Amino acid sequence: MQGSFDQAIKVAEQAKEFMLLHLIAPIPSHYAVAYCYFSKENLSLIKKIDGQLTSKKPLDAIFIDALFNEFLSNSQNIEDNIFTPFGETLNSTLAQLDNQVSSGQAAISHLNKIEKTLAQLSVEKPLQNITTFLLNAIGQSTAQHESLSTELYKASEEVSQLKLKLEESRQEALIDTLTGLLNRRGCDKKLQALSLDNIHSSLVIDIDHFKKVNDSFGHSIGDKVIQLVAKIIKEHVTPDDIPVRYGGEEFVVVLSNKSQQFAHTMAEKIRLAIAKLKLVQRQSNTQLPSITVSIGIAELHNNMTWATLFNNADQALYQAKNSGRNRCVLASANTAA
Template sequence: MSFEDDYQVTSKFSEHTHDFLSSHLIAPTPVNYSVIYLYISNENEMLSAAIDKTLQRGELITADFIADLFKRYVSFTQQIENTILAPFEQTLSDTLEQIDKQVDNEDKAATNLQKLDKILAKSKNNASMDNIVSYLYNTINNTKAQHEALSQKLTKTQQEINQLKDKLASSREEALVDSLTGLLNRRGCDEKLQHLDHADTHSSLAIDIDHFKKVNDTFGHFIGDKVIQRIAKTIQSHIGEQDIAVRFGGEEFVVVMANTPITEAKKTAEKIRLSISKMKLKQRDTNTYLPPISVSIGIAQNDNISEWTTLFEQADNALYQAKNSGRNRCICA
C-alpha cells in the first residue's frame, strides 16, 4: 500500500472514530479514541466482539464501558502505541512544528507592517494606504493569536498522550506481575523467555508447596497467602538477576535458570528447599508457630528440547516423582 493509500485509510478510520464517539455522546479523550479506533479498524478482534455484542443487545456505549475495554484488551498490549499513538504523535509533532514556523513568519510580517505603518503615518497623503496596512497588521495579529491558542491546545494533547503512554507502561508492567508475590506471572514469563536463546543451556525448577491445602484448611487463606509470599521471597533470594522466577498458579512456582546446567540448578534447588524447611512462621493472632513448611522440586535441563513447554513438562514430571517419593526433596528429570 502506498503512503497516499495508507493515509486515506487511516484518515477514514479516524473520521469514523470521531463519528462513532459523537453519535454516542462520548468525549474524544485519548483512551476513548484509542478503543474506538481499534474497533473501527478491527485491529483487536476480542475488543470488537465485545462492542458488537453490546450494540446487538441495544445497550448504551458509555465512557465507563470503554474504560473497562481499555483495561481488559488494550492497556497490556503494545498494539495501541504501534497502531495509534506513534503515528498520531508524529503527526502532532509535525503540526506543532508547522504552527511554530507560521507564527514566526507572522511575527516577521507584523514587524514589517508596523515599520511601514510608522512611515506612512508621517505622510498626510497616504491615509488610505495607512488604513490597509493597519487592517493587515490587525489581521495578522489575530491569526497569530489563533495559531498560538491552537498550539496550546495541541501541546495539551501531547501531554495527555504522554500520560496515556505512562499509563500503558504501568498497566503492561502490572499485567506481567503476580500481585500477591511480586514474581512474574505466566504472561510475564512468556515475555521474558523471548529474550533467552533456546540454543543455550538453561535449567528449570518446578516448585510446589507440600500439603498446602492443609495449611489453608487449618489456618485460613490469609495465612496461606503469607506462606506463599514468604516462599516467593526465599526463592527470589537464592537466584541470580538473569534468572526468571514465576508464580505459575496457586502454590506452584517455576524458576528458569538462564545459562545454568542441571548440576548447578540442583545445588540452588537444594538451597531453596533447605531454607524453606528451616522457616519458622508465627501466627500473630495466637502467637503460635505454624507446622514446618516444605517444598518438593523437580529439575530439568533443555537438552535436545525445542520448546519451553517441553522443558517445563519435564521439570513437572520430576516434581511429581519428588512428591511420590515422600516430598521435601529435589529430583532431576
C-alpha cells in the first residue's frame, strides 16, 4: 500500500512540474490530462502529447482542452481512474499512520511509567539513559507521523473538494446554460430512470419563424425569446416531467406516465400562453411580431424506443409546420388541433 501511495505522489508531482514547465494553466481539466500522461494509463493520450513535443509544437490550452474532451470528458472516468483511487490510497495511509501514532503514544506512556519506577528504585544510570533515549526516539517518530498525517489530511480534503467540484461540473454539463432546462445529455440521463413499459408522451416544440427574429432584431433578442418560451414550458410541466432544450429553437418535453390526450391538453396550454406574449425591443421601442410555436405530440407504445417516440413527435411537428404553424398535431391521428 505504501508503494501505491508513493507512486500516486510521484505522478502528482510529475504532473505539477510538467504543467509549470509548459506554462499550462492549473485548472482541474488540465491537471487531469497531465496526471493521465504520467500515470501511463492511456496510450493514445500519451502518443498525442509525445507527438506534439517531438514536433516542438506548444502544449497550449487549445491542445490540452482537445485532449481532455477526446479522452477524459466523461467525468465519471476521471473520478473512477484518478480521484477515487488516490483518495483510497490517502485514506489507507492515514489509517496506518494513525495506528502508528497510537502505538507510539502507548509506548511513550509505558516508558514514562518505567522511567519513574527506575528513578524511585535508584537503579543503574545506563538503564535510565536507555529509557530516556527510547522516549526521545519514539517521541520524535510520533511527532513526524503526526506532522505527516496533518499534511495528508489536507491532501485528502483537497481530493474531496475536487470530487465535489467534479460532481458540480457533471451536473452543470447536463443543463442548458441559456434556459436552465436540461440539454440532450441531461435528457438521456433522466430517461434512464423511466421504464419503457409505462405510458409516456412527448412534445416536440419549435418556435415559428425564429430565424426572422434573429435576422431582424439580433441574437440577443433571439436568446431572450428562447428564454421566455422555456420559462412558459417550465411553468406548465410537473416535477415528474422532463423539459429539454433540444437545440436552437427546438424543445422537447417528456411527460412521465401521461397519455397522449393529457399531453395534447398541456401542449395547447403552452401554445396559447406563448401566443399571448407581447415583446418590445427596448432600444428602439419596436414591438416584435407575435411569437408562436408548432408542437408535435406522440405517445410511447409497446416495443417502442425513446428514439422512435421522438421521431414520431418530430414527424407530427413537421405536419404542424406544413399545415400553417401555430398549432399542435397528434402523431397517431395526424390531425391538427
